[in-house]
Amino acid sequence: MKKIIKNKGIVINAMTYQETAAIATLITENGKHTCLIKGAKKLNGSNKRLINIPVLIEYQSTVSDSLSVLTEGVVLDNFTNIKDDIIRYNYASIIIEKLLYFSEQVTDFKTLYNFTIEILKKLSESNYLNSLVLIFEIKLLYLLGVAPSFNYCPICSKTNYIGFLDVKQGGYLCEECSRFNEVTLNKEDSKLFKEIYVTKLNQITDEFLIKFNNHQTINKAINYYYEWHLEFNSKAKKIVEKIG
Numbered sequence: 001m002k003k004i005i006k007n008k009g010i011v012i013n014a015m016t017y018q019e020t021a022a023i024a025t026l027i028t029e030n031g032k033h034t035c036l037i038k039g040a041k042k043l044n045g046s047n048k049r050l051i052n053i054p055v056l057i058e059y060q061s062t063v064s065d066s067l068s069v070l071t072e073g074v075v076l077d078n079f080t081n082i083k084d085d086i087i088r089y090n091y092a093s094i095i096i097e098k099l100l101y102f103s104e105q106v107t108d109f110k111t112l113y114n115f116t117i118e119i120l121k122k123l124s125e126s127n128y129l130n131s132l133v134l135i136f137e138i139k140l141l142y143l144l145g146v147a148p149s150f151n152y153c154p155i156c157s158k159t160n161y162i163g164f165l166d167v168k169q170g171g172y173l174c175e176e177c178s179r180f181n182e183v184t185l186n187k188e189d190s191k192l193f194k195e196i197y198v199t200k201l202n203q204i205t206d207e208f209l210i211k212f213n214n215h216q217t218i219n220k221a222i223n224y225y226y227e228w229h230l231e232f233n234s235k236a237k238k239i240v241e242k243i244g
């Protein structure tokens with residue numbers, strides 16, 4: 001008998017395979033998992049709900065060197081509110097796009113997995129969709145190993161707790177260096193950027209989210225950060241910026 005493992009995962013992609021099956025990509029606590037789901041692309045197939053992206057599932061699958069096969073699966077969270085609302089869905093797509101693109105570069109999957117679920121849950125209910133996406137994007141920088149240096153100036157190395165974010169330098173420039181160099185964010189926005197980075201998800205309130213929802217310069221700075229340090233341009237974010 002083939003060995004079976006039990007797991008939980010967020011389905012982030014499903015490629016059609018031999019017409020009625022799908023090869024699904026999942027983010028799990030242990031890493032990225034690819035697995036074959038039979039009948040998932042059948043119009044009335046019961047496995048169709050397992051690839052209704054984004055969806056959190058619990059599943060059993062065979063252990064295989066080539067392609068593991070899902071033998072059983074149940075939906076734990078369908079994030080129905082996200083799918084029922086095209087605007088919420090578009091914002092969720094920005095997150096899914098980044099998960100797909102960057103999942104090879106992440107080493108701490110346990111954090112990524114739990115963090116993504118929390119963000120999707122909040123995205124299902126909150127009115128501050130842009131703020132939640134910014135939180136995801138800014139905190140993901142840490143998991144990608146390219147977080148800005150907030151505590152010392154990248155030019156003169158001076159210890160520095162309040163500074164000016166400069167994307168190209170990848171950190172907070174001190175007061176003095178900021179006078180001779182171009183910076184991306186002014187002092188106030190830099191402070192807010194750091195606040196977003198350090199605030200824990202379970203401490204996030206509406207009062208906090210309202211401060212930077214659709215904040216133009218912070219959105220621009222984060223887009224530029226991904227472009228400059230990771231050579232990434234979000235197509236999903238462009239769609240949202242165009243149609244809201």
Ligand SMILES: [Zn+2]
Pocket residue numbers: 153154155156157158173174175176177178
């Ligand atoms: Zn300096």
